[in-house]
Amino acid sequence: ADTTHSKRNSEYFxxxxxxxxRSWKCLRRNGGDRLLCTDYFDAYKECKKRWMEERKEAKRKAGGSWFS
Structure with missing residues (x-):
């Protein structure tokens, strides 16, 4: 279930x-072996990328640029 949209408490959440x-838990569980946690890292990176794009788009729509 995608909870990213229902939990937006603030712009900084x-x-x-x-x-x-989950990435950190995987690392601890596997003695720091990053290769065993690749899927967790990829999921985090994809989430972060999507979130940053959403924030950028929201700022653009709100006219948040100093140069506009």
Whole structure:
């Protein structure tokens, strides 16, 4: 279930924190072996990329540029 849209408390809320936490748990569980946690890292990076694009688009729509 995608919870990123239902939990938007503020502009600074990171909807990817859960994915980051899962990455850290995987590392701890596997003795720091990053190769075993690649899927978790990829999920986090994809989440972060999508979130940053959404924020950028929201700012653009709101006219948030100093140069406009």
């Amino acid at each position: 990171d909807p990817c924190q859960e994915a980051a936490d």
